[in-house]
Amino acid sequence: MSRKITLIATTLGVLFGLCSAAQAETENLRLGIEAAYPPFAYKTADNHIEGFDYDIGEAICAELKVRCEWTEMEFDGLIPALKVRKIDAAISSVSITPDRLKSVDFTSSYYRLPAKIAVRKDSGIQDIPSDLAGKRIGVQRSTNFDRYATDTFEPKGAQIVRYGNQNEVFLDLLAGRLDATLAGSVAIDTGLLSKPEGKAYKFVGPDYRDANYFGMGAGIAVRKHDPLAERINTALATIRANGKYDEIRKKYFAYDIFGE
Missing domain, CATH: 3.40.190.10 (Periplasmic binding protein-like II)
Structure with a gap:
């Protein structure tokens, strides 16, 4: 009898555990x-x-x-x-x-939202992509911006520099270690252009919306x-x-x- 009771208790315990796990999964x-x-x-x-x-x-x-x-x-x-x-x-x-x-x-x-390029106002970079030849362009690694810059600007002579996040790109751009960045328009505006230290920078070139790179939203x-x-x-x-x-x-x- 004791073995049966133990078996029932064990079975109930397993079922209770499974139910609790399923409940926890649905709650989070x-x-x-x-x-x-x-x-x-x-x-x-x-x-x-x-x-x-x-x-x-x-x-x-x-x-x-x-x-x-x-x-x-x-x-x-x-x-x-x-x-x-x-x-x-x-x-x-x-x-x-x-x-x-x-x-x-x-x-x-x-x-x-579209992607954009930002540069220093006095950089002389105006015509895209020709003016990017020999320039260092910062992008966030493994993003659509990275892919587009690598496929489009690198063959034109630009050097693509990759970072873990966009804030690191802005820091190196402000420090003069980069010539430009390609990122989301709002991210650039909020993270750089709207800040006091970003007043010397501007958007340049077109909006980038190619769905093969920048997707469908x-x-x-x-x-x-x-x-x-x-x-x-x-x-x-x-x-x-x-x-x-x-x-x-x-x-x-x-x-x-x-x-x-």
Whole structure:
């Protein structure tokens, strides 16, 4: 009799453990983010993450009635972390590109902005790409900006210098170790041009929107064939319809960034 009781207790314990694990999984959505790309994600003085991406993620979690569990990492680690199941989704201004769609799925786009080049006003750089020959262009490693600069500007004689995050690019540009940077227009405006130390810099050249490189907007990356994408899309549609998206957007931007 005691063996039967022990067996039943053990079975119940296993089932309880499985139920608890499943419940814990549904209560948390593990989100990866790079917190060095203001105003989309950045660290405050007290070491908390804030920004447009972060707030959108929190709004999605609220709609899904789950708790956001944030993991901060470098941008080039987001998709690898997603593929090995360290995170459930990456919300970090990840552009939806044909190349990335080979390995992960995306939700619908939640914003769309062009890429731009910034240089010192007295640099003499005006005609793109001819004036970039022999110049050092800083980009964030493993981004669409990196790919575009490597494929388009490097063959024209530019030297592409890669960094872990965009803040490092700005620091070297300000220090004179770079001649230009290619990045998202808002990231450059917020992280460089709108700051006192950035007054000597300007945008130059066209808007870059080539979908093969800069994608179809920024989406939330999930694993291939994960139904989570549709759940997040439903949440995104809801916060667009009920005004929450616009409430968040107005905290960071005075203009519409959703795109077409």
